[in-house]
Amino acid sequence: MKVNSIRRVTNDHRHNAFTGACWFKEDLYVGYRQADDHDGPDGRVIIVRSRDEGVTWDTVAVLRGDADTRDAALHTDGERLYATSIIHYGDERDGSGVSFTTDGDHWSAFQPVSGADGYVLWRPVFFKGRNYCAGYDRNRETGFGVHWFESDDAMGWTRKGEVHVSDKDHPNECFLEILPDGSATMLMRCEKSPKHPYLCRSHYPFESWKMERLTDILLTGPALWTADDKTYIGGRWHPDGPKQFDEGGYSAHTAIFRVHEGKTAMQCVLPSGPHPDHSYMGVARRPDDPRRFSISFYGNAIAPADPALDPWLSPDVFVADVVCGNI
Numbered sequence: 001m002k003v004n005s006i007r008r009v010t011n012d013h014r015h016n017a018f019t020g021a022c023w024f025k026e027d028l029y030v031g032y033r034q035a036d037d038h039d040g041p042d043g044r045v046i047i048v049r050s051r052d053e054g055v056t057w058d059t060v061a062v063l064r065g066d067a068d069t070r071d072a073a074l075h076t077d078g079e080r081l082y083a084t085s086i087i088h089y090g091d092e093r094d095g096s097g098v099s100f101t102t103d104g105d106h107w108s109a110f111q112p113v114s115g116a117d118g119y120v121l122w123r124p125v126f127f128k129g130r131n132y133c134a135g136y137d138r139n140r141e142t143g144f145g146v147h148w149f150e151s152d153d154a155m156g157w158t159r160k161g162e163v164h165v166s167d168k169d170h171p172n173e174c175f176l177e178i179l180p181d182g183s184a185t186m187l188m189r190c191e192k193s194p195k196h197p198y199l200c201r202s203h204y205p206f207e208s209w210k211m212e213r214l215t216d217i218l219l220t221g222p223a224l225w226t227a228d229d230k231t232y233i234g235g236r237w238h239p240d241g242p243k244q245f246d247e248g249g250y251s252a253h254t255a256i257f258r259v260h261e262g263k264t265a266m267q268c269v270l271p272s273g274p275h276p277d278h279s280y281m282g283v284a285r286r287p288d289d290p291r292r293f294s295i296s297f298y299g300n301a302i303a304p305a306d307p308a309l310d311p312w313l314s315p316d317v318f319v320a321d322v323v324c325g326n327i
Contacts, residue, residue, distance in 0.1 A: 001232070001256070001267045004321040007054055009296070010034075013304050016046075016317045019296035020123070021282030022074035024081040027051050027104060029060075030282060030296045031072025031083055032317045038277055043068040045085045049104055054294060054319045063110040065097045073123040074282065075154075077131070082154045084133075086120050087112065094138065096121040098155055115157040116149060120172070124154055127178040132206065134163055134174035134186060144170040146188060148206065163200065163209050168192065174200075175224045175283075187222040187233050194241065197222055199231075199259060217257065217264045223281035227291045227325030231259045232267065234295070236279035252276035254297050256322075270320060273300030275312040291325040 009030060010016040015038060020031040028050045035043040047061035063069060065087040073084045080100045087095045095117065099110040113121065116135055124133035131151040138144055145165030151157040163186075164171045170191035178184045182204030187197055188211075195218050202209045214233075218241050223234040237255035254272040257264040272278045278299035286292040296319050303311040 001258075002323040002327055003268060004323065006271060006318055006320045008302060009048065009057055009317040009319055011316060013306060013309055013314050015313060015315060017277070017298045017315055018071045018280045019282045019298055019317055020072040020074040020083070021284035021294055021296040021319070022076055022081060023284050023287050023294070024076045024104065026287070028054055028284065028294055028319075029074055029081060029104070030057075030317065030319060031074050031085075032296070032298065033070040033072060035068070035070075037313060039068075041068050041090075043070045043088070045069050045072045045083060047072070047074075047083055047107075054321065060104055061099065061101070061107040063097075063099050063107070065110060065112065069097065069110075071120075071122065071280070072282075073121075075124050075126055075131075077126040077154075080154075082124065083107075084113070084121055084124055084154065085110075094118070094120045096135070100154070111155075113155055113157055115151075116159065119147065119149070119159075121149060121157065122173050123175055124151070125176050125178050126154075127182070127204070132176065132178065132184075133157070134176055134188075135159075136172040136174070138172070144172070144191070146171045146174055161207075164188065164198065164211065171198070173222055175222045177224055177226060179226060185224060185226065185231060187219075187224040189220055189222050194218070195220070195238075197233075199233075212262055214259065214262065214264060219257075221279040221281070223283050223295075225283045225285065225293060225324070227293075230325055232324055233257050233259055233264070234279070234281050234283075236276065238276075252278070254279040254281075254299055270297060271299055271301035271318065273311070273315065275300055277312065277315055291323055291327060293322045293324060295320045295322050
């Protein structure tokens, strides 16, 4: 793979994090959560647009539910651009909300989705007339699990079944990709140690999934994409493995790997910073080149200009121009 450029999107001394990216009607859009800190109740989603391939940016929307609003996921059906985000109420109670636009300038009111109460819809995907998404819950009474949802309009959703429910793994965030031939690949985060993610595969109509544990890597904030039949994954990589959590270590990098036959091979490490509050990639395939991707992420690699500000608490959003596959 090749990294053509990395550009900084934000520089406002706020906590900017949890990104999403999408090309829509020839422009690049990035969404992210802006707040005072990583977990505060004041989170809101900012949507910015670039008309010059990521060089300059304008804010086009600010979205806010009735609680902390975070994890901006962007996807399009060709006519609409959707922004689906978590509404975090605390006490392990979450929901999802959505806004959409047809022109990039005028956005619908941000409102809770229907049919998925208590679930987090993490990064929906559009395929052949329908929207698909893996949603997770964190209800200790019904069990931690990932479920499959479908929708005609990305606003009203129907739960179709379970993908993986496990009190042993505590699966949650899933980054889904569906290719034009109907093949689906998904990277599933697991919250419980040893925290190795699952690589999941299915095919239209997505009624069953084959799951493979990637036991040689500990990766959170998962991302996944395909180029020339090669599978790439990215996120917050913990090179010390479970020791990172069991012994309170802080070693972590925003990294990209290629997966082949159940093994991972590092491709690159993106600017991360001295603190493990980073990653959460958005992945937008270029409409003019299927091997080229605009990848958003966040990190504290550049300290704020104000020396009174803690760089650990003021990460910024970046966008990398990346070429993958047979190059």
